[in-house]
Amino acid sequence: MSVFRDDFLWGGACAANQFEGAWDAEGKGPSVPDMCTSGSHTTPRRVTRTIEPGVLYPSHEAVDFYHHYEEDIALFAEMGFKVFRTSINWTRIFPTGMEEEPNEAGLAFYDRVFDCCKKHGIEPLVTISHYEMPYALVEKYNGWEGREVIDLFMHYCQVIFARYEGKVRYWLTFNEINSGTMPFGAVLSTGTVRGYEGPMSVDQLPDNPQSRFQALHHQFVASAKAVKYAHEHYPDYKMGNMICFITSYPYTCDPADILACQQQMQMMNWFCSDVQVRGEYPYYSQRYFDEHGVTIHKEPGDDQILKEGVVDFYTFSYYMSNCITTHRDVEEVGGNVTRGFKNPYLKASDWGWQIDPKGLRYTLNEIYGRYGIPMMVVENGLGAYDKLEEDGSIHDDYRIDYLRQHIEEMREAVKDGVDLMGYTPWGCIDLVSASTGEMAKRYGFIYVDKYDDGTGDLSRRKKDSFAWYKKVIATNGEDLD
Ligand code: BGP
Numbered sequence: 001m002s003v004f005r006d007d008f009l010w011g012g013a014c015a016a017n018q019f020e021g022a023w024d025a026e027g028k029g030p031s032v033p034d035m036c037t038s039g040s041h042t043t044p045r046r047v048t049r050t051i052e053p054g055v056l057y058p059s060h061e062a063v064d065f066y067h068h069y070e071e072d073i074a075l076f077a078e079m080g081f082k083v084f085r086t087s088i089n090w091t092r093i094f095p096t097g098m099e100e101e102p103n104e105a106g107l108a109f110y111d112r113v114f115d116c117c118k119k120h121g122i123e124p125l126v127t128i129s130h131y132e133m134p135y136a137l138v139e140k141y142n143g144w145e146g147r148e149v150i151d152l153f154m155h156y157c158q159v160i161f162a163r164y165e166g167k168v169r170y171w172l173t174f175n176e177i178n179s180g181t182m183p184f185g186a187v188l189s190t191g192t193v194r195g196y197e198g199p200m201s202v203d204q205l206p207d208n209p210q211s212r213f214q215a216l217h218h219q220f221v222a223s224a225k226a227v228k229y230a231h232e233h234y235p236d237y238k239m240g241n242m243i244c245f246i247t248s249y250p251y252t253c254d255p256a257d258i259l260a261c262q263q264q265m266q267m268m269n270w271f272c273s274d275v276q277v278r279g280e281y282p283y284y285s286q287r288y289f290d291e292h293g294v295t296i297h298k299e300p301g302d303d304q305i306l307k308e309g310v311v312d313f314y315t316f317s318y319y320m321s322n323c324i325t326t327h328r329d330v331e332e333v334g335g336n337v338t339r340g341f342k343n344p345y346l347k348a349s350d351w352g353w354q355i356d357p358k359g360l361r362y363t364l365n366e367i368y369g370r371y372g373i374p375m376m377v378v379e380n381g382l383g384a385y386d387k388l389e390e391d392g393s394i395h396d397d398y399r400i401d402y403l404r405q406h407i408e409e410m411r412e413a414v415k416d417g418v419d420l421m422g423y424t425p426w427g428c429i430d431l432v433s434a435s436t437g438e439m440a441k442r443y444g445f446i447y448v449d450k451y452d453d454g455t456g457d458l459s460r461r462k463k464d465s466f467a468w469y470k471k472v473i474a475t476n477g478e479d480l481d
Pocket of ligand 1: 317426
């Protein structure tokens with residue numbers, strides 16, 4: 001018998017801006033990633049205020065899910081997906097985010113996607129905002145720093161909640177909301193980069209913690225309002241949060257490292273979910289704000305709404321772990337939204353992300369111990385270079401190894417007693433990398449013929465991991481060989 005529950009939600013995850021393409025089709029407006037050029041592991045993406053001619057913006061075509069959704073969802077169904085995590089691109093529905101009337105063509109596209117999922121017996125899990133805020137709101141309000149954005153977001157939520165009733169039950173409010181606690185999040189998440197043109201790199205972005213944390217407060221309020229509204233109007237909707245969890249370990253047993261690590265875990269990994277799950281700012285945040293010159297401006301009623309809009313389930317992305325140290329002689333390593341220090345016991349991906357399957361078991365236990373609500377791993381996976389063989393096959397045994405080891409540890413965590421609802425590995429079909437804008441950094445079970453220079457015929461091919469994952473799902477996670 002499987003240790004995973006019978007209704008375990010096996011599937012995969014994508015985000016609209018990273019795979020749909022059709023960035024200006026049928027009335028869609030530009031969202032923040034549409035203004036981000038391609039980059040690489042060594043050259044950061046750039047944010048531009050206008051679309052520069054002759055420059056590659058990878059979200060513009062991406063892998064064109066917009067025109068391939070039927071074929072792609074059929075492939076997901078062939079693997080046996082029970083759930084498909086995707087997002088709605090806000091600017092397909094409201095091109096600037098400020099319109100009163102939604103764009104019917106945009107709404108109709110997601111009708112087609114969700115109907116197609118239904119036809120295949122796949123449950124959609126929808127991220128309402130996955131790094132896709134309307135660029136017009138960056139220019140007008142400095143993104144989420146403007147309190148006005150809360151009402152605009154609520155209007156968007158009300159429209160999609162009503163439209164997709166009967167088609168979507170599982171919703172996540174903001175993707176990786178805690179990226180707003182870090183400089184990197186200012187571009188894709190909080191949008192607090194009005195007037196900025198330049199590299200999107202952790203070291204080069206101008207940083208303003210005051211505007212990031214104020215923006216984050218507005219996202220908390222918006223998330224809670226959306227949750228409360230959904231609970232009141234659609235009792236069968238299940239509302240989740242989504243955290244980028246980068247587990248930190250103290251590099252040494254020097255008490256200074258232990259404390260530094262605790263502080264990193266608090267503000268990076270726990271702060272946002274403490275608000276979204278427990279319904280209030282955690283005690284440790286005030287000192288952090290005082291020491292970082294941050295004053296959160298709240299309106300009467302904000303604290304109440306945070307209490308009333310707590311989520312039903314907790315979701316997170318998990319790719320890696322990092323070490324934290326106060327010592328100077330330790331090598332730094334990369335990550336999706338932040339950096340840390342090298343763990344001598346771990347290997348890293350070609351992009352420097354430290355691979356740590358056991359850390360997933362540890363993390364699941366930590367989260368469940370803190371909150372005790374159902375959880376879902378909604379992103380996990382190995383971004384790697386794949387080689388397309390002459391006969392069209394792709395032998396991605398390294399990806400199978402990575403996923404196998406992580407599923408084994410999820411199994412252990414379930415045996416430990418955590419309540420795990422599902423697993424949606426990231427980029428189940430190859431898509432554009434959020435951090436680097438590359439196609440070469442592939443995660444999929446399905447290979448897409450699309451390359452960093454923008455070429456490719458967009459044809460789809462099954463990698464070796466496709467058949468492997470199909471077997472994993474068919475055996476409810478028992479057969480991982
Ligand atoms: C997460 C994001 C995703 C996704 C993933 C992989 O931070 O939620 O959007 O892209 O990381 O990161 P990357 O694409 O940079 O490899």
